[in-house]
Amino acid sequence: MYKISEFSELTGLSKETLRYYEQQQLLEAAFVDDSNNYRYYDDGSYFLAILLQKLRSFGCTIQEMKDVMRDESFTNLEVLLHQKKERQNMEITQKQQTIHEIEEFIRTGQEGET
Amino acid sequence: MYKISEFSELTGLSKETLRYYEQQQLLEAAFVDDSNNYRYYDDGSYFLAILLQKLRSFGCTIQEMKDVMRDESFTNLEVLLHQKKERQNMEITQKQQTIHEIEEFIRTGQEGET
DNA sequence: TTTGACTCTGTGGTGCACCCTATCCTTTAA
DNA sequence: TTAAAGGATAGGGTGCACCACAGAGTCAAA
Numbered sequence: 001m002y003k004i005s006e007f008s009e010l011t012g013l014s015k016e017t018l019r020y021y022e023q024q025q026l027l028e029a030a031f032v033d034d035s036n037n038y039r040y041y042d043d044g045s046y047f048l049a050i051l052l053q054k055l056r057s058f059g060c061t062i063q064e065m066k067d068v069m070r071d072e073s074f075t076n077l078e079v080l081l082h083q084k085k086e087r088q089n090m091e092i093t094q095k096q097q098t099i100h101e102i103e104e105f106i107r108t109g110q111e112g113e114t
Numbered sequence: 115m116y117k118i119s120e121f122s123e124l125t126g127l128s129k130e131t132l133r134y135y136e137q138q139q140l141l142e143a144a145f146v147d148d149s150n151n152y153r154y155y156d157d158g159s160y161f162l163a164i165l166l167q168k169l170r171s172f173g174c175t176i177q178e179m180k181d182v183m184r185d186e187s188f189t190n191l192e193v194l195l196h197q198k199k200e201r202q203n204m205e206i207t208q209k210q211q212t213i214h215e216i217e218e219f220i221r222t223g224q225e226g227e228t
Numbered sequence: 229t230t231t232g233a234c235t236c237t238g239t240g241g242t243g244c245a246c247c248c249t250a251t252c253c254t255t256t257a258a
Numbered sequence: 259t260t261a262a263a264g265g266a267t268a269g270g271g272t273g274c275a276c277c278a279c280a281g282a283g284t285c286a287a288a
Contacts, residue, residue: 088209
């Protein structure tokens with residue numbers, strides 16, 4: 001069982017983020033001491049925390065992660081992952097388009113200058 | 115000379131955005147009627163408005179555009195455009211990396227499930 | 229002249245995912 | 259025992275680029 005600071009260092013999620021995730025019902029402590037409200041995390045919490053961190057880095061929003069965490073069978077997870085992959089691909093295409101436009105602007109923009 | 119609504123439709127920048135840009139000293143009206151404070155825009159304003167809109171779509175921030183508009187020779191412009199192109203390329207690389215991580219996660223994640 | 233459309237300023241709100249601060253209580257090591 | 263370290267809660271702040279709204283004044287067509 002880890003207290004919040006230790007768990008924070010373990011997972012890379014800040015203490016504020018951990019409390020925020022709890023508030024969002026995304027990740028709750030494994031146990032809360034009634035006498036002082038201290039949060040205690042365990043290895044199950046760790047697994048979930050790492051999952052959440054990965055999902056965030058994949059571009060998932062808090063709401064999307066809530067939807068994933070809500071069903072314990074994780075059936076939504078794979079769907080979400082494929083969506084995110086698709087989204088990354090779309091954004092790559094958009095950025096390539098933007099690059100083309102910048103290049104075009106550099107070329108034709110020269111005329112209007114001087 | 116166009117009043118703000120007409121100019122807004124002409125350029126695609128909302129009236130609020132036009133007033134905001136003026137406040138930011140990014141784009142001022144060509145003429146302001148002292149008696150009623152109405153803004154009037156002309157073709158020079160139009161040229162600049164279109165430029166700003168393009169720069170925004172290239173991922174430039176307000177601050178960066180200010181830097182461009184501050185020097186009338188537009189010497190910063192080309193530098194900024196190349197920076198933005200580079201940035202788009204970097205972000206594409208990052209997104210490709212994310213896609214790899216998602217794919218990797220889908221593959222190895224299967225083990226942990228069930 | 230009236231009326232509806234337009235303009236102005238100033239101020240506050242938005243979204244997202246946190247971060248920070250103050251204040252208070254509890255634990256822990258010396 | 260004491261003092262530092264660490265925990266809690268509540269509420270406000272952040273950044274960015276706007277958007278929305280209230281309240282007041284102004285213009286333009288019928």
